[in-house]
Amino acid sequence: MKIAILLFDNFTALDVAGPYEVLSNIPGANIYFTAEKAGLYKNNKGMQISADYSLSDIPDPEILVIPGGFGIDAILGNQNILNWIKAVHEKSLWTTSVCSGALLLAEAGILNGRKATTHWNRVEQLKKYPVEFVNERYVKDGKIITSAGVSAGIDMALYLTGLAFNDKLAQLIQLAMEYDPQPPFNSGSPQKAPKEILELFKSAKASGKK
Amino acid sequence: MKIAILLFDNFTALDVAGPYEVLSNIPGANIYFTAEKAGLYKNNKGMQISADYSLSDIPDPEILVIPGGFGIDAILGNQNILNWIKAVHEKSLWTTSVCSGALLLAEAGILNGRKATTHWNRVEQLKKYPVEFVNERYVKDGKIITSAGVSAGIDMALYLTGLAFNDKLAQLIQLAMEYDPQPPFNSGSPQKAPKEILELFKSAKASGKK
Numbered sequence: 001m002k003i004a005i006l007l008f009d010n011f012t013a014l015d016v017a018g019p020y021e022v023l024s025n026i027p028g029a030n031i032y033f034t035a036e037k038a039g040l041y042k043n044n045k046g047m048q049i050s051a052d053y054s055l056s057d058i059p060d061p062e063i064l065v066i067p068g069g070f071g072i073d074a075i076l077g078n079q080n081i082l083n084w085i086k087a088v089h090e091k092s093l094w095t096t097s098v099c100s101g102a103l104l105l106a107e108a109g110i111l112n113g114r115k116a117t118t119h120w121n122r123v124e125q126l127k128k129y130p131v132e133f134v135n136e137r138y139v140k141d142g143k144i145i146t147s148a149g150v151s152a153g154i155d156m157a158l159y160l161t162g163l164a165f166n167d168k169l170a171q172l173i174q175l176a177m178e179y180d181p182q183p184p185f186n187s188g189s190p191q192k193a194p195k196e197i198l199e200l201f202k203s204a205k206a207s208g209k210k
Numbered sequence: 211m212k213i214a215i216l217l218f219d220n221f222t223a224l225d226v227a228g229p230y231e232v233l234s235n236i237p238g239a240n241i242y243f244t245a246e247k248a249g250l251y252k253n254n255k256g257m258q259i260s261a262d263y264s265l266s267d268i269p270d271p272e273i274l275v276i277p278g279g280f281g282i283d284a285i286l287g288n289q290n291i292l293n294w295i296k297a298v299h300e301k302s303l304w305t306t307s308v309c310s311g312a313l314l315l316a317e318a319g320i321l322n323g324r325k326a327t328t329h330w331n332r333v334e335q336l337k338k339y340p341v342e343f344v345n346e347r348y349v350k351d352g353k354i355i356t357s358a359g360v361s362a363g364i365d366m367a368l369y370l371t372g373l374a375f376n377d378k379l380a381q382l383i384q385l386a387m388e389y390d391p392q393p394p395f396n397s398g399s400p401q402k403a404p405k406e407i408l409e410l411f412k413s414a415k416a417s418g419k420k
Contacts, residue, residue: 025255189388
């Protein structure tokens, strides 16, 4: 099973590492970090992950994962990346995104007429495309699964593992990663966060945009 | 605020990226990926992250994060790393671990007589040290905070952000990363997982040990 995760500068770290942690533990799965050119890619806070493959090296992954991040806007017009995504999607078993990665799928036309989700702070941007936004943690439409912001990629990847393989494998991986979340605060969505925190977010938009 | 995250070969990706995602979003925080020697370090499934600093480059981080992974066993006897951890801990504001990273703190003597936690599958190994194991998601004892397996590093880092800064900042970061977990299965701990899954884990120990 060939799984490609797209890298680009200013990706969000957990968008990448969440699905990676789940999917890389599928027996027989091989993860290919793929970018326009092979090399080191820098997260917006300095973490550097190596993309060992360029787009042309990985023409036919069975699973495609598009993470998000501040850097997504800079590649929305990148025809090399868009063409690769379109070609990969034609043959993929599953095409997925985390967070603002959905915008790249939308720009590639893959979400036209489809149900999808994204980071809560990117919803207006997604709605500019002919996409039906659904406010869920992850959304499946055919072979496309999009997920909400950042940490939602973990939930999406476990769901995908259940679908693409079986629920027992997904549960086994959940147990191995001790994914029994106990957030010390209840502030994980605009609906749940205290109003004051939502206001703080809006006033500090630059640091919040994912 | 100087924050060091230790890297070594065969780290667990989410042990690193979970706390990183939280702590790197603290305004003014600088994360230093630090390893015995600067260079690329390979996760057990192939992801490569760059350690831009060697131990001697970062003698005095205010916050220390020790992630876990298969590779932890190979460095439990590494005197360079152990001595660095001891020296850093003397001056740190907070010394933390994720998953089996607690074993390295234990080996350095830092957990002697302390309460601590680790990945559920590493508990017996931790109990070989003079440490009081506590079965919690994260455990604070003085300025030391240890956390349970893999994904627990996210919860620990939010808790730490609240302690080291303030709860509003932690809530703001939780909102930015849309950390509103909704695992599709309920299998995240040995207590919650179906018996059959726990048996599967034990029989596939090699792939489960974190």
